[in-house]
Amino acid sequence: MKKYLLAVTLLLGSASPLLHAADPEDAVAFRQGVFRAMGWNFGPMGAMIQGRKPFDAEAFAQGAERVALLASMAPEGFVEGTGIQDGFDTRLRDEYWYQQDHFNKLMTQMIEKAEDxxxxxxxxxxxxALRPAFGQLAKSCKSCHDEYRARD
Ligand code: HEC
Known part of the structure; x- marks a missing residue:
């Protein structure tokens, strides 16, 4: 997992995807897909942590690994010119591009919390025992959504 963190640090530094220069439309679809897959895993995990669903250690471990891997991919979907005002069907606030340092900081925090x-x-x-780390991770999601994700 350290490998991913390094790749992402380099990625955030250069602000361009490692594999290819993403087409803006593809980038929007990619990040929405990544976050949807993240929610797919994270939702049931939250229900288990809160006791609304029986705790299944194996499913939980699988979910945690997946969320960490998905988190490492998320930065690639945030290329220039893909905010709301650019006309995409997106909830990404345009400030992400003018506040890149702050946005990237929130992204890095999520990746680190997911790894941890x-x-x-x-x-x-x-x-x-897992409750605090889960809470920290959930908080890192919310911090970014509060600032950079528009309401439905
Ligand atoms: C650095 C910012 C950032 C962080 C951190 C972040 N998100 Fe998001 N998330 C967004 C943005 C922006 C969108 C809207 C993307 C769009 O519409 O193009 C979004 C969308 C979503 C969606 C809706 C996807 C869809 O299109 O249906 C889910 C679910 C989601 N995030 C879950 C999470 C979870 C779970 C975490 C934490 C583990 C997290 N996010 C962390 C910025 C972030």
Whole structure:
């Protein structure tokens, strides 16, 4: 996982995707897909943490790994000119481009929290012990949504 973190740090530094220069439309579809897949995994995990769903350690561990991997991919979807005012069907506020340092900081925080959380899950901690790291990760999602994701 360290590998991903390094790749992402380089990526954020250069603000361009590693594999290819993304077409703006593809980039929007990509980031929405990544976040949807993230929510797909993160939602049930939250329900388990809160006791609304029985805790399944194996499913939970799988979810934590997936969220960490998806988090490492998310930066690639944020290329120039893909905000709301650019005419895309998106909830991305245009400020992301003018506040890149801050936006990238929130992104890096999420990636680090997801890594840390996945590591703790891998250590075999139980639901109670995982609660703080889960909360930290969820908070990192919210920090960015509050500032850069427009309401539905
Ligand atoms: C650095 C900013 C940032 C962080 C961190 C972040 N998000 Fe998002 N998220 C966004 C933006 C911006 C959108 C809207 C994307 C769009 O519409 O193009 C979004 C959209 C979403 C969506 C809706 C996807 C869709 O199109 O249906 C979900 C679900 C989501 N995020 C979950 C999460 C979760 C879970 C985390 C934390 C583990 C997280 N996000 C962290 C910025 C962020």
């Amino acid at each position: 959380f996945s590591r703790q899950v891998g250590e075999g901690k139980d639901r109670e």
